[in-house]
Amino acid sequence: MPCRLDLEFVFGIKRNGNLMTTENDKNNGAYILETDNLGISYGDKVALKSATIQIKHNEIYGIIGPAGSGKTSFLKAINRMDEMTPGMKTTGTIRFQGFDTSTWRNLYALRKKIGVVFPLPTGLPLSVYENVAFAPRLAGVRQKLDLDEIVERCLRRAALWDEVKDRLDSLGSLLSGGQQQRLTIARALSQEPDLLMLDEFSIAVDPVTTMRIEDVLKELKSHISIILVTNLVQQAERLADRTSFFLNGEVVESGKTSDLFSGKAIDSRTNDYIEGRFG
Protein backbone atom coordinates (compact mmCIF):
# COMPACT_ATOMS: atom_id res chain seq x y z
CA MET A 1 0.00 0.00 0.00
CA PRO A 2 2.63 2.60 0.86
CA CYS A 3 4.46 1.62 -2.28
CA ARG A 4 1.45 2.43 -4.43
CA LEU A 5 0.88 5.76 -2.76
CA ASP A 6 4.50 6.52 -3.31
CA LEU A 7 4.15 5.66 -6.95
CA GLU A 8 1.36 8.15 -7.37
CA PHE A 9 3.42 10.73 -5.63
CA VAL A 10 6.38 9.98 -7.84
CA PHE A 11 4.62 9.84 -11.16
CA GLY A 12 1.87 12.26 -10.41
CA ILE A 13 -0.60 10.96 -12.96
CA LYS A 14 -3.85 9.40 -11.89
CA ARG A 15 -4.05 5.73 -12.65
CA ASN A 16 -6.94 4.53 -14.79
CA GLY A 17 -7.81 1.81 -12.35
CA ASN A 18 -7.72 -1.05 -14.82
CA LEU A 19 -5.86 -3.94 -13.23
CA MET A 20 -3.80 -1.40 -11.41
CA THR A 21 -5.43 -1.26 -8.01
CA THR A 22 -3.78 -2.38 -4.85
CA GLU A 23 -6.24 -5.25 -4.49
CA ASN A 24 -5.29 -6.61 -7.86
CA ASP A 25 -1.62 -6.45 -7.11
CA LYS A 26 -2.20 -8.46 -3.98
CA ASN A 27 -4.18 -11.04 -5.92
CA ASN A 28 -1.39 -11.29 -8.43
CA GLY A 29 0.91 -12.51 -5.75
CA ALA A 30 4.53 -11.71 -5.27
CA TYR A 31 5.47 -11.77 -8.93
CA ILE A 32 5.05 -8.98 -11.42
CA LEU A 33 6.24 -11.23 -14.22
CA GLU A 34 6.32 -14.97 -14.60
CA THR A 35 7.48 -16.85 -17.67
CA ASP A 36 6.75 -20.53 -17.92
CA ASN A 37 8.69 -22.62 -20.41
CA LEU A 38 9.10 -19.61 -22.65
CA GLY A 39 10.59 -20.58 -25.99
CA ILE A 40 11.51 -18.15 -28.75
CA SER A 41 12.45 -18.92 -32.32
CA TYR A 42 13.03 -17.05 -35.55
CA GLY A 43 12.09 -19.45 -38.33
CA ASP A 44 14.26 -22.52 -37.79
CA LYS A 45 16.65 -20.72 -35.45
CA VAL A 46 15.91 -21.24 -31.77
CA ALA A 47 16.85 -18.18 -29.72
CA LEU A 48 15.65 -19.34 -26.32
CA LYS A 49 14.36 -22.64 -25.04
CA SER A 50 12.11 -23.09 -22.03
CA ALA A 51 12.94 -20.14 -19.84
CA THR A 52 11.08 -20.25 -16.55
CA ILE A 53 11.69 -17.09 -14.59
CA GLN A 54 9.77 -15.19 -11.93
CA ILE A 55 10.36 -11.55 -11.22
CA LYS A 56 9.20 -10.04 -7.95
CA HIS A 57 7.83 -6.60 -7.28
CA ASN A 58 10.45 -4.00 -6.47
CA GLU A 59 13.47 -6.04 -7.35
CA ILE A 60 16.24 -5.66 -9.86
CA TYR A 61 16.54 -8.90 -11.78
CA GLY A 62 19.82 -9.35 -13.57
CA ILE A 63 20.27 -11.38 -16.73
CA ILE A 64 23.84 -12.14 -17.71
CA GLY A 65 25.27 -14.17 -20.55
CA PRO A 66 27.39 -13.85 -23.67
CA ALA A 67 26.11 -12.44 -26.95
CA GLY A 68 23.58 -14.61 -28.74
CA SER A 69 22.33 -16.28 -25.60
CA GLY A 70 18.74 -15.09 -26.04
CA LYS A 71 18.71 -12.22 -23.53
CA THR A 72 17.36 -9.58 -25.91
CA SER A 73 14.83 -12.01 -27.38
CA PHE A 74 13.61 -12.66 -23.85
CA LEU A 75 12.93 -8.95 -23.37
CA LYS A 76 11.26 -8.67 -26.77
CA ALA A 77 8.90 -11.50 -25.91
CA ILE A 78 7.84 -9.84 -22.66
CA ASN A 79 6.47 -6.67 -24.20
CA ARG A 80 5.10 -8.67 -27.11
CA MET A 81 7.38 -7.21 -29.75
CA ASP A 82 7.08 -10.59 -31.47
CA GLU A 83 3.98 -9.08 -33.02
CA MET A 84 6.13 -6.40 -34.69
CA THR A 85 9.05 -8.68 -35.57
CA PRO A 86 8.68 -10.74 -38.74
CA GLY A 87 9.33 -14.44 -38.17
CA MET A 88 9.51 -14.29 -34.37
CA LYS A 89 7.53 -17.07 -32.67
CA THR A 90 7.05 -17.72 -28.98
CA THR A 91 5.86 -20.78 -27.08
CA GLY A 92 5.03 -21.22 -23.41
CA THR A 93 3.37 -18.54 -21.32
CA ILE A 94 4.26 -15.11 -20.03
CA ARG A 95 2.17 -13.71 -17.19
CA PHE A 96 2.50 -10.00 -16.52
CA GLN A 97 0.75 -8.80 -13.36
CA GLY A 98 -1.00 -12.16 -13.30
CA PHE A 99 -2.42 -11.97 -16.82
CA ASP A 100 -1.29 -14.09 -19.74
CA THR A 101 0.15 -11.63 -22.25
CA SER A 102 -0.83 -13.80 -25.20
CA THR A 103 -4.47 -13.14 -24.37
CA TRP A 104 -3.90 -9.46 -23.58
CA ARG A 105 -6.19 -7.68 -25.97
CA ASN A 106 -4.69 -4.21 -25.94
CA LEU A 107 -0.98 -4.70 -26.57
CA TYR A 108 -0.41 -0.95 -26.61
CA ALA A 109 -1.63 -0.77 -23.01
CA LEU A 110 0.67 -3.65 -22.12
CA ARG A 111 3.69 -1.93 -23.67
CA LYS A 112 2.87 1.31 -21.84
CA LYS A 113 3.30 -0.53 -18.55
CA ILE A 114 6.73 -1.81 -19.58
CA GLY A 115 9.49 0.72 -20.18
CA VAL A 116 12.39 -0.33 -22.39
CA VAL A 117 15.90 1.07 -22.63
CA PHE A 118 17.88 -0.13 -25.63
CA PRO A 119 21.60 -0.89 -25.89
CA LEU A 120 22.28 2.03 -28.20
CA PRO A 121 20.92 5.37 -27.00
CA THR A 122 17.93 6.25 -29.13
CA GLY A 123 16.93 9.84 -28.67
CA LEU A 124 14.01 10.33 -31.03
CA PRO A 125 14.53 13.10 -33.60
CA LEU A 126 12.31 15.37 -31.52
CA SER A 127 13.18 18.02 -28.97
CA VAL A 128 14.32 16.86 -25.53
CA TYR A 129 10.96 18.02 -24.21
CA GLU A 130 8.96 16.16 -26.85
CA ASN A 131 11.00 13.00 -26.30
CA VAL A 132 9.79 12.83 -22.73
CA ALA A 133 6.31 14.16 -23.50
CA PHE A 134 5.80 11.55 -26.22
CA ALA A 135 4.29 8.79 -24.09
CA PRO A 136 2.12 11.13 -21.95
CA ARG A 137 0.80 12.69 -25.15
CA LEU A 138 -0.06 9.22 -26.46
CA ALA A 139 -1.85 8.59 -23.19
CA GLY A 140 -3.91 11.71 -23.79
CA VAL A 141 -2.24 14.31 -21.56
CA ARG A 142 -2.87 17.61 -23.35
CA GLN A 143 -2.41 20.40 -20.79
CA LYS A 144 0.91 22.21 -21.15
CA LEU A 145 1.25 22.54 -17.38
CA ASP A 146 0.79 18.81 -16.81
CA LEU A 147 3.28 17.98 -19.53
CA ASP A 148 5.81 20.48 -18.18
CA GLU A 149 5.56 18.87 -14.80
CA ILE A 150 5.92 15.30 -16.12
CA VAL A 151 8.89 16.26 -18.28
CA GLU A 152 10.72 17.93 -15.41
CA ARG A 153 9.96 15.11 -12.97
CA CYS A 154 11.13 12.36 -15.35
CA LEU A 155 14.27 14.23 -16.39
CA ARG A 156 15.11 14.82 -12.74
CA ARG A 157 14.60 11.16 -11.92
CA ALA A 158 16.93 10.20 -14.76
CA ALA A 159 19.55 12.64 -13.45
CA LEU A 160 19.49 14.65 -16.66
CA TRP A 161 17.46 17.73 -15.74
CA ASP A 162 20.34 19.96 -14.70
CA GLU A 163 22.17 19.35 -17.95
CA VAL A 164 19.29 19.98 -20.33
CA LYS A 165 16.92 22.34 -18.51
CA ASP A 166 18.15 25.30 -20.57
CA ARG A 167 17.88 23.55 -23.91
CA LEU A 168 14.71 21.52 -23.78
CA ASP A 169 14.05 22.62 -27.37
CA SER A 170 17.22 21.14 -28.85
CA LEU A 171 17.08 17.80 -30.60
CA GLY A 172 17.17 14.78 -28.32
CA SER A 173 18.91 12.74 -30.99
CA LEU A 174 21.87 15.13 -30.99
CA LEU A 175 22.66 14.92 -27.27
CA SER A 176 25.80 13.04 -26.28
CA GLY A 177 25.52 9.28 -25.95
CA GLY A 178 25.36 9.29 -22.16
CA GLN A 179 22.79 12.07 -22.11
CA GLN A 180 20.72 10.30 -24.75
CA GLN A 181 20.74 7.15 -22.69
CA ARG A 182 19.46 9.06 -19.65
CA LEU A 183 16.91 10.72 -21.92
CA THR A 184 15.79 7.25 -22.95
CA ILE A 185 15.38 6.36 -19.29
CA ALA A 186 13.43 9.57 -18.64
CA ARG A 187 11.26 8.69 -21.62
CA ALA A 188 10.68 5.19 -20.31
CA LEU A 189 9.73 6.64 -16.91
CA SER A 190 7.25 9.03 -18.52
CA GLN A 191 5.17 5.98 -19.42
CA GLU A 192 4.78 5.39 -15.67
CA PRO A 193 5.84 1.78 -16.20
CA ASP A 194 5.45 -0.96 -13.62
CA LEU A 195 8.39 -2.80 -15.12
CA LEU A 196 11.53 -1.30 -16.58
CA MET A 197 13.67 -3.41 -18.89
CA LEU A 198 17.23 -2.29 -19.62
CA ASP A 199 19.10 -4.05 -22.39
CA GLU A 200 22.85 -3.59 -21.94
CA PHE A 201 22.31 0.09 -21.33
CA SER A 202 25.96 0.83 -20.63
CA ILE A 203 27.37 -0.35 -23.98
CA ALA A 204 27.64 3.15 -25.43
CA VAL A 205 27.95 5.07 -22.19
CA ASP A 206 31.02 6.27 -20.30
CA PRO A 207 31.77 4.83 -16.84
CA VAL A 208 30.73 7.98 -14.96
CA THR A 209 27.34 8.10 -16.66
CA THR A 210 27.00 4.37 -16.08
CA MET A 211 27.48 4.95 -12.36
CA ARG A 212 24.94 7.75 -12.36
CA ILE A 213 22.41 5.57 -14.13
CA GLU A 214 23.10 2.73 -11.72
CA ASP A 215 22.32 5.09 -8.83
CA VAL A 216 19.09 6.06 -10.57
CA LEU A 217 18.16 2.38 -10.88
CA LYS A 218 18.81 1.71 -7.20
CA GLU A 219 16.47 4.54 -6.37
CA LEU A 220 13.79 3.44 -8.83
CA LYS A 221 13.78 -0.02 -7.32
CA SER A 222 11.58 1.16 -4.49
CA HIS A 223 8.83 2.00 -6.96
CA ILE A 224 9.05 -0.44 -9.83
CA SER A 225 10.55 -3.73 -10.90
CA ILE A 226 13.58 -3.73 -13.15
CA ILE A 227 15.03 -6.32 -15.49
CA LEU A 228 18.66 -5.58 -16.11
CA VAL A 229 20.22 -7.38 -19.04
CA THR A 230 23.92 -6.73 -18.88
CA ASN A 231 27.16 -7.83 -20.42
CA LEU A 232 29.08 -6.69 -17.36
CA VAL A 233 28.89 -9.35 -14.67
CA GLN A 234 30.07 -6.84 -12.06
CA GLN A 235 27.14 -4.63 -12.91
CA ALA A 236 24.76 -7.47 -12.15
CA GLU A 237 26.66 -8.11 -8.93
CA ARG A 238 26.37 -4.45 -7.92
CA LEU A 239 22.70 -4.01 -8.74
CA ALA A 240 20.72 -7.19 -9.10
CA ASP A 241 18.88 -8.90 -6.27
CA ARG A 242 18.61 -12.08 -8.23
CA THR A 243 20.30 -13.10 -11.43
CA SER A 244 19.88 -15.58 -14.27
CA PHE A 245 22.67 -16.85 -16.43
CA PHE A 246 21.71 -17.37 -20.08
CA LEU A 247 23.90 -19.41 -22.41
CA ASN A 248 23.13 -20.39 -26.00
CA GLY A 249 19.41 -19.96 -25.57
CA GLU A 250 19.30 -21.86 -22.33
CA VAL A 251 18.70 -20.58 -18.82
CA VAL A 252 21.61 -22.29 -17.13
CA GLU A 253 20.91 -21.10 -13.64
CA SER A 254 18.89 -18.58 -11.65
CA GLY A 255 19.41 -17.57 -8.07
CA LYS A 256 20.23 -14.88 -5.57
CA THR A 257 22.99 -12.72 -6.95
CA SER A 258 24.96 -12.95 -3.73
CA ASP A 259 24.89 -16.75 -3.93
CA LEU A 260 25.93 -16.90 -7.57
CA PHE A 261 28.79 -14.53 -7.01
CA SER A 262 30.07 -16.13 -3.86
CA GLY A 263 30.86 -19.37 -5.59
CA LYS A 264 27.65 -21.11 -4.62
CA ALA A 265 26.55 -21.50 -8.24
CA ILE A 266 25.47 -25.06 -8.92
CA ASP A 267 26.46 -25.22 -12.57
CA SER A 268 30.16 -25.00 -13.29
CA ARG A 269 29.49 -22.99 -16.46
CA THR A 270 27.99 -20.21 -14.34
CA ASN A 271 31.12 -20.05 -12.22
CA ASP A 272 33.32 -20.05 -15.28
CA TYR A 273 31.38 -17.19 -16.85
CA ILE A 274 31.27 -15.08 -13.73
CA GLU A 275 34.96 -15.52 -13.17
CA GLY A 276 35.64 -14.59 -16.77
CA ARG A 277 37.00 -17.92 -17.95
CA PHE A 278 34.89 -17.71 -21.14
CA GLY A 279 32.27 -15.55 -22.83
Next chain:
Amino acid sequence: MTSLLILPVMLILVILVIRGGPAISWEFLTAYPIKGMTAGGVFPALAGTVFLVSLGLLFSVPLGVAAAIYLSEYAPDNIFTRIINLAIINLAGVPSIVHALFGLGAFVIFFKFGTSMLAASLTLAIMALPVVIVATKESLQAVPMAFREACWSMGASRWQTIRRIVLPNAVSGILTGVILEVSRTAGETAPIMFTGAAFFLPFLPESVYDQTMALSLHLFVVATQVPNVPEQLPYGVALLLISLVLVMNALSIGFRVRFRNQKKW
Protein backbone atom coordinates in the same frame (compact mmCIF):
# COMPACT_ATOMS: atom_id res chain seq x y z
CA MET B 1 36.26 13.54 -69.52
CA THR B 2 33.44 14.05 -67.11
CA SER B 3 33.24 17.72 -67.95
CA LEU B 4 32.36 16.64 -71.49
CA LEU B 5 28.99 15.58 -70.07
CA ILE B 6 28.19 19.20 -69.36
CA LEU B 7 28.94 20.18 -72.94
CA PRO B 8 25.73 19.00 -74.62
CA VAL B 9 23.62 20.49 -71.82
CA MET B 10 25.37 23.83 -72.11
CA LEU B 11 25.13 23.72 -75.92
CA ILE B 12 21.38 23.09 -75.81
CA LEU B 13 20.88 25.86 -73.28
CA VAL B 14 23.04 28.38 -75.15
CA ILE B 15 21.37 27.68 -78.49
CA LEU B 16 17.93 27.93 -76.88
CA VAL B 17 18.74 31.20 -75.16
CA ILE B 18 20.29 32.76 -78.26
CA ARG B 19 17.57 31.67 -80.65
CA GLY B 20 14.55 31.64 -78.36
CA GLY B 21 15.49 34.44 -75.99
CA PRO B 22 14.17 37.22 -78.19
CA ALA B 23 10.76 35.50 -78.32
CA ILE B 24 10.29 35.59 -74.56
CA SER B 25 8.34 38.59 -73.38
CA TRP B 26 5.50 39.33 -70.99
CA GLU B 27 3.14 39.18 -73.93
CA PHE B 28 4.54 35.80 -74.97
CA LEU B 29 3.64 34.40 -71.56
CA THR B 30 0.20 35.99 -71.22
CA ALA B 31 -1.27 36.21 -74.73
CA TYR B 32 -3.17 33.67 -76.81
CA PRO B 33 -1.67 32.34 -80.01
CA ILE B 34 -2.92 34.18 -83.08
CA LYS B 35 -2.68 33.90 -86.87
CA GLY B 36 -2.78 30.10 -86.92
CA MET B 37 -0.25 29.90 -84.08
CA THR B 38 2.42 31.72 -86.06
CA ALA B 39 2.32 34.71 -83.70
CA GLY B 40 1.09 35.75 -80.28
CA GLY B 41 1.78 34.02 -76.98
CA VAL B 42 1.54 30.62 -75.38
CA PHE B 43 -0.62 31.42 -72.37
CA PRO B 44 -3.19 28.62 -72.80
CA ALA B 45 -0.45 26.05 -73.29
CA LEU B 46 1.47 27.23 -70.23
CA ALA B 47 -1.70 27.28 -68.12
CA GLY B 48 -2.70 23.89 -69.49
CA THR B 49 0.61 22.31 -68.48
CA VAL B 50 0.24 23.72 -64.98
CA PHE B 51 -3.33 22.34 -64.77
CA LEU B 52 -2.37 18.91 -66.06
CA VAL B 53 0.61 18.54 -63.76
CA SER B 54 -1.22 19.78 -60.65
CA LEU B 55 -4.23 17.60 -61.32
CA GLY B 56 -1.90 14.67 -61.92
CA LEU B 57 -0.16 15.30 -58.58
CA LEU B 58 -3.54 15.38 -56.86
CA PHE B 59 -3.95 11.74 -57.86
CA SER B 60 -0.40 10.41 -57.80
CA VAL B 61 0.89 11.87 -54.53
CA PRO B 62 -1.79 10.64 -52.09
CA LEU B 63 -2.00 7.27 -53.79
CA GLY B 64 1.78 6.90 -54.16
CA VAL B 65 2.59 7.96 -50.60
CA ALA B 66 -0.12 5.71 -49.18
CA ALA B 67 1.13 2.76 -51.22
CA ALA B 68 4.72 3.41 -50.14
CA ILE B 69 3.71 3.63 -46.47
CA TYR B 70 1.93 0.32 -46.78
CA LEU B 71 4.82 -1.36 -48.57
CA SER B 72 7.49 0.02 -46.27
CA GLU B 73 5.77 -0.08 -42.88
CA TYR B 74 2.99 -2.64 -42.97
CA ALA B 75 3.43 -5.21 -45.72
CA PRO B 76 4.84 -8.57 -44.61
CA ASP B 77 7.80 -9.78 -46.63
CA ASN B 78 6.06 -12.44 -48.71
CA ILE B 79 5.69 -13.41 -52.34
CA PHE B 80 2.72 -11.08 -52.81
CA THR B 81 4.64 -8.02 -51.62
CA ARG B 82 7.59 -8.96 -53.78
CA ILE B 83 5.36 -9.22 -56.84
CA ILE B 84 3.96 -5.76 -56.10
CA ASN B 85 7.45 -4.30 -55.76
CA LEU B 86 8.49 -5.94 -59.00
CA ALA B 87 5.40 -4.57 -60.73
CA ILE B 88 6.19 -1.05 -59.53
CA ILE B 89 9.72 -1.22 -60.91
CA ASN B 90 8.41 -2.52 -64.21
CA LEU B 91 5.73 0.14 -64.35
CA ALA B 92 8.50 2.75 -64.17
CA GLY B 93 10.05 1.22 -67.27
CA VAL B 94 6.94 1.20 -69.46
CA PRO B 95 7.40 3.52 -72.48
CA SER B 96 5.28 6.64 -72.31
CA ILE B 97 3.48 5.85 -75.57
CA VAL B 98 2.21 2.64 -73.98
CA HIS B 99 0.96 4.67 -71.03
CA ALA B 100 -0.73 6.94 -73.56
CA LEU B 101 -2.56 4.08 -75.24
CA PHE B 102 -3.49 2.65 -71.86
CA GLY B 103 -4.89 6.04 -70.82
CA LEU B 104 -6.81 6.25 -74.08
CA GLY B 105 -8.32 2.82 -73.57
CA ALA B 106 -8.97 3.07 -69.85
CA PHE B 107 -9.86 6.68 -69.08
CA VAL B 108 -11.02 8.12 -72.40
CA ILE B 109 -13.00 5.15 -73.67
CA PHE B 110 -13.76 2.75 -70.81
CA PHE B 111 -14.48 5.30 -68.07
CA LYS B 112 -15.98 7.62 -70.72
CA PHE B 113 -14.07 10.70 -69.54
CA GLY B 114 -13.57 11.59 -73.22
CA THR B 115 -10.42 13.36 -74.33
CA SER B 116 -10.22 15.62 -71.32
CA MET B 117 -7.89 17.10 -68.74
CA LEU B 118 -9.12 14.46 -66.33
CA ALA B 119 -8.11 11.57 -68.60
CA ALA B 120 -4.77 13.21 -69.46
CA SER B 121 -3.82 13.97 -65.88
CA LEU B 122 -4.84 10.49 -64.74
CA THR B 123 -2.56 9.06 -67.41
CA LEU B 124 0.26 11.31 -66.20
CA ALA B 125 -0.50 10.25 -62.62
CA ILE B 126 -0.13 6.58 -63.51
CA MET B 127 3.20 7.35 -65.14
CA ALA B 128 4.32 9.27 -62.06
CA LEU B 129 3.09 6.71 -59.55
CA PRO B 130 6.07 4.32 -59.54
CA VAL B 131 8.55 7.15 -59.11
CA VAL B 132 6.55 8.66 -56.24
CA ILE B 133 6.27 5.25 -54.58
CA VAL B 134 9.97 4.45 -54.90
CA ALA B 135 11.08 7.91 -53.71
CA THR B 136 8.72 7.76 -50.74
CA LYS B 137 9.69 4.21 -49.82
CA GLU B 138 13.36 5.11 -49.86
CA SER B 139 12.94 8.15 -47.65
CA LEU B 140 10.77 6.16 -45.21
CA GLN B 141 13.38 3.45 -44.98
CA ALA B 142 16.09 6.04 -44.36
CA VAL B 143 14.49 6.64 -40.94
CA PRO B 144 16.32 4.27 -38.55
CA MET B 145 14.48 1.19 -37.34
CA ALA B 146 15.55 2.00 -33.77
CA PHE B 147 13.20 5.00 -33.72
CA ARG B 148 10.27 2.80 -34.64
CA GLU B 149 11.16 0.23 -32.02
CA ALA B 150 11.51 2.93 -29.38
CA CYS B 151 8.04 4.24 -30.23
CA TRP B 152 6.45 0.82 -30.32
CA SER B 153 7.90 -0.05 -26.96
CA MET B 154 6.26 3.07 -25.55
CA GLY B 155 2.89 1.71 -26.62
CA ALA B 156 2.55 3.68 -29.85
CA SER B 157 0.71 1.92 -32.65
CA ARG B 158 2.26 1.54 -36.07
CA TRP B 159 0.26 4.48 -37.37
CA GLN B 160 1.11 6.75 -34.43
CA THR B 161 4.77 5.94 -35.01
CA ILE B 162 4.51 6.71 -38.71
CA ARG B 163 2.55 9.87 -38.11
CA ARG B 164 4.78 11.34 -35.40
CA ILE B 165 8.26 10.05 -36.16
CA VAL B 166 8.65 8.42 -39.56
CA LEU B 167 6.72 10.76 -41.87
CA PRO B 168 8.00 14.07 -40.45
CA ASN B 169 11.56 12.84 -41.02
CA ALA B 170 10.84 11.50 -44.49
CA VAL B 171 8.86 14.43 -45.83
CA SER B 172 11.78 16.31 -47.40
CA GLY B 173 12.84 13.19 -49.27
CA ILE B 174 9.29 12.64 -50.46
CA LEU B 175 9.03 16.26 -51.57
CA THR B 176 12.28 15.99 -53.52
CA GLY B 177 10.95 12.96 -55.35
CA VAL B 178 7.64 14.63 -56.08
CA ILE B 179 9.25 17.78 -57.50
CA LEU B 180 11.55 15.76 -59.74
CA GLU B 181 8.47 13.91 -60.91
CA VAL B 182 6.73 17.20 -61.68
CA SER B 183 9.58 18.29 -63.90
CA ARG B 184 9.41 14.99 -65.75
CA THR B 185 5.65 14.94 -66.29
CA ALA B 186 5.65 18.59 -67.36
CA GLY B 187 7.70 17.64 -70.39
CA GLU B 188 5.78 14.50 -71.35
CA THR B 189 3.98 14.68 -74.68
CA ALA B 190 2.89 11.21 -75.68
CA PRO B 191 0.66 10.42 -72.69
CA ILE B 192 -1.41 13.58 -73.10
CA MET B 193 -1.52 13.64 -76.90
CA PHE B 194 -4.36 11.12 -77.22
CA THR B 195 -5.98 11.68 -73.88
CA GLY B 196 -6.62 15.37 -73.39
CA ALA B 197 -4.20 17.82 -74.96
CA ALA B 198 -5.54 19.88 -77.85
CA PHE B 199 -3.83 21.12 -81.00
CA PHE B 200 -5.21 24.61 -80.55
CA LEU B 201 -7.84 26.08 -78.22
CA PRO B 202 -8.63 29.77 -78.15
CA PHE B 203 -9.83 29.56 -74.52
CA LEU B 204 -8.90 28.01 -71.19
CA PRO B 205 -10.59 24.77 -70.04
CA GLU B 206 -13.62 25.37 -67.85
CA SER B 207 -13.81 21.97 -66.22
CA VAL B 208 -11.75 18.82 -65.93
CA TYR B 209 -13.85 17.34 -68.73
CA ASP B 210 -12.56 19.92 -71.22
CA GLN B 211 -9.47 19.56 -73.36
CA THR B 212 -6.54 21.83 -72.82
CA MET B 213 -3.43 22.94 -74.62
CA ALA B 214 -0.06 21.96 -73.19
CA LEU B 215 3.44 23.36 -73.66
CA SER B 216 5.05 20.10 -74.71
CA LEU B 217 2.46 19.36 -77.38
CA HIS B 218 2.46 23.00 -78.44
CA LEU B 219 6.20 22.79 -79.06
CA PHE B 220 5.69 19.71 -81.21
CA VAL B 221 2.91 21.48 -83.13
CA VAL B 222 4.68 24.77 -83.83
CA ALA B 223 7.92 22.99 -84.67
CA THR B 224 6.54 20.46 -87.13
CA GLN B 225 2.85 20.85 -87.89
CA VAL B 226 2.27 24.50 -88.71
CA PRO B 227 3.75 26.17 -91.78
CA ASN B 228 5.39 29.59 -91.79
CA VAL B 229 6.23 29.80 -88.10
CA PRO B 230 8.94 32.39 -87.38
CA GLU B 231 12.07 30.57 -86.28
CA GLN B 232 12.25 32.12 -82.83
CA LEU B 233 8.79 30.91 -81.76
CA PRO B 234 9.49 27.16 -81.31
CA TYR B 235 12.83 28.03 -79.72
CA GLY B 236 10.99 30.34 -77.34
CA VAL B 237 8.53 27.59 -76.38
CA ALA B 238 11.39 25.14 -75.88
CA LEU B 239 13.25 27.65 -73.72
CA LEU B 240 10.15 28.20 -71.60
CA LEU B 241 9.61 24.46 -71.15
CA ILE B 242 13.21 23.77 -70.24
CA SER B 243 13.24 26.72 -67.82
CA LEU B 244 10.20 25.27 -66.06
CA VAL B 245 12.01 21.94 -65.68
CA LEU B 246 15.21 23.61 -64.50
CA VAL B 247 13.38 25.67 -61.90
CA MET B 248 11.71 22.51 -60.60
CA ASN B 249 15.00 20.63 -60.44
CA ALA B 250 16.69 23.56 -58.69
CA LEU B 251 13.85 23.56 -56.15
CA SER B 252 14.36 19.89 -55.47
CA ILE B 253 18.11 20.30 -55.12
CA GLY B 254 17.46 23.18 -52.73
CA PHE B 255 15.24 20.92 -50.63
CA ARG B 256 17.85 18.23 -50.59
CA VAL B 257 20.55 20.64 -49.45
CA ARG B 258 18.33 22.04 -46.70
CA PHE B 259 17.47 18.53 -45.63
CA ARG B 260 21.12 17.58 -45.43
CA ASN B 261 21.93 20.62 -43.33
CA GLN B 262 19.13 19.85 -40.91
CA LYS B 263 20.71 16.60 -39.88
CA LYS B 264 18.63 15.17 -37.09
CA TRP B 265 20.61 12.14 -36.05
